Amino acid sequence: MQRRFTRTTSPEPGGQARRLEEYAGIPVDGDVTQTITRIRKDLGASDDLAIRELRTDEAERPEAAVIYIEGLTDADAVNDYLSDLLWRSFKETAEAAGDEGARIASEARELLYGVGPVSEASDMAALYGYLLSGEAVVLLDGEARAFCVDICHWKGRDVTESTNQTSIRGPRESFTETLRTNTSLVRRKIKDPRLRLEKTIIGRSTQTHVVLLFIEGLAKPSVVEQARSRLGAIDIDGVLDSGYIEELIEDARYSLFPTIYNTELPDNVAAQLLEGKIAIMADGTPNVLIAPTQFMAFFQSAEDYYQRYHYASLLRLLRFMSLFISLLFPSFYIAITTFHRDMLPASLLISLAAQREGVPFPAFVEALVMEVTFEILREAGVRMPRAIGQAVSVVGTLVIGQAAVQAGIVSAAMVIVVSVTAISTFTLPAYSMSIPIRILRFAFMAIAASFGLFGICMGLFVLLLHLCALRSFGEAFMSPLAPFRDAGLEDTLVRLPRWLSFKRPATSAGDGSGRYRRRW
Known part of the structure; x- marks a missing residue:
């Protein structure tokens, strides 16, 4: 069943303004003057709307017009080439009589194809679509259609190195906004x-x-x-x-x-x-x-395929270990110190008890305060000016953590647990996957404070069931582990060397049956 996504807006003041699709079916007037008047009215005589009327000395009304949006269209091409080319065409044929005079529009139309790709718009919806996309609209008197020349030109960011997904080895270029x-x-x-x-x-x-x-x-x-x-x-x-x-x-x-x-x-x-x-x-x-x-794709970095498979496999295993640390480390600390103290060695238990002797809060509240504080500092470091953001987040974390320990609000062990957990989160290559991990961390902390290790095991079981039930465009999210498929296992938990990689993933049309890498 096809779903329809929409968002409604309040009606425009006076009910005069229209959306672009509402101009569909309104034909372009063959009179250039009438079309220009309509465009000025529909666009509200916007300051960036540029209209150049072309006429010969003997003409009483414009024989052609070039309309474009300043900042979106190459103004130099309009002024130095397009307008001049059309004006010369009309000037040369203005003295022609009889059937020769009827060739003005056709000759001008042929000249447009030397400027750039040309599209035709027969209604106002198409005309506004091309115009607002940066193309130059050419109107010819007597033609009930507009000719849109693709000479778009606007300022854009150059291709630079990505600041969010960095790599030591591999291409440095990243996408832009164009x-x-x-x-x-x-x-x-x-x-x-x-x-x-x-x-x-x-x-x-x-x-x-x-x-x-x-x-x-x-x-x-x-x-x-x-x-x-x-x-x-x-x-x-x-x-x-x-x-x-x-x-x-x-x-x-x-x-x-x-x-x-x-x-x-x-x-x-x-x-x-x-x-x-x-x-x-x-x-x-x-x-x-x-x-x-798939779930495993969020732990694979592009750099894994530029390094040797030994190092890439080690880093991938390290990321999976960091996943469990960032998700469950505070929960295990809370569960063990609250319900399962007998699992700890006597010396470690005595050390933890000595640290928590002056702490007035239970382990769950202690961990919750530290986690929330770190999330606040992380968000503040992102929003602050780049020159001081990183310094404030790092220094603020150290100062607040040390002050909290000295004030007896939290224990030193809790500061270590929260710090290791936060650092482990940054090892995930995909930022979009670290967000649910950070949210679920609080849920597992609450479960551990209520039910101990049994609650953590049940929470992991429910989480695994949820992941196995997810689909991405009809494909299993946990593939190739659930359902189990041998195609793709060579590039899941570890990356096998290229000379042992033969099959495509099961998400391809070949369903993993075809070779796609170099055969030695």
Whole structure:
């Protein structure tokens, strides 16, 4: 069943303004003057709306007009080439008589194709779509259509190194906010004629261009069709980031765990496409969505495939160990010190008891205060100016922790537990996976304070059941472990050497039956 996503807005004052789709069916007037008047009225005579009327000395009304939005269109191309070219064409044919005079519009129309790609708009909805996307709209008197020349030009960020997903070895480039730049970065890495790019427009007000990428023959047709259906079902006012799309098309809408992977590294996207997955790019954001995805993918870094397999496998095992530390370390401390003290050696138990002698709170409250304090410092470090944010977060944590121990509010052991837990969280390559881990940590702390180790085991059992029930575009989220499939195990907990990697993951159209890496 197809879902429809929408967000309503209050009616515009006076009810005069229209959305873009409401202009569909309104034809472009053949009279240039009438069309210009309508455009000025519909766009509210905006300050960045530029209109250049072209006429010969003998003409009483404009014979052509060039309309564009300043800042989105290459003004130099309009002034130095497009307008001058049209004016010369009209000037040369203005003295022609009889049938020769009828060739003015056709000759001018042919000259436009020398400037850039030309599209035709027969109604006002299409005209405004091209105009507000940065194209120059050319109106010719007597033509009941507009010619839109693609000479878009706006300031954008250059391709730079990613600050969120860093690597020691591998490509340094990352995606930008310009859609065409992002698609070219992927095209440069995958020179395969089967690579498909399907563009759609989402957002009634923003008219955001969204591109679906996949390799035909590798991506499952059912996954591609689901992606098309879900993107086509979105009906929303605006899309300002790919996060809007992710939230609207994901499978488990109430789950803490993300079922769509996001990255800003072109090499990561290229690798995922070669494994039979799809990518979704949105104009205006460097974050690209990857689907379907699996739980194990959030612990795999692009750098794993540029290092030797010994080191990559060791780092991957280290990340899984850090996952359990960041999720369960405070819970185990609370459960053992509260219910299972006999599990500790006598010397360690005496040391912990001596540290907690002056602490007035139980272990759960102690851990809760420290965890909340660290989350506040982490968020403050992100929001503060970059020059002082890191210093404040690090120094603040040390000062507050030391002061809390000296004041007898928390024990020194608790400070160590919370610090190790927080540091372990930063080892996860995907930031989107660290968020649910941080949230679930508080839930496991409460369970441990209530039921001890038995509660932790039951919580892990429920969590595992939930993960096994998740789907990502119809594919099992815990694959290849649940359900168990040998295809993909070579790149799960560890990474086998390339000369032992033969099969594609089960998410591809070949279902793991075909070789895809180099055979020696």
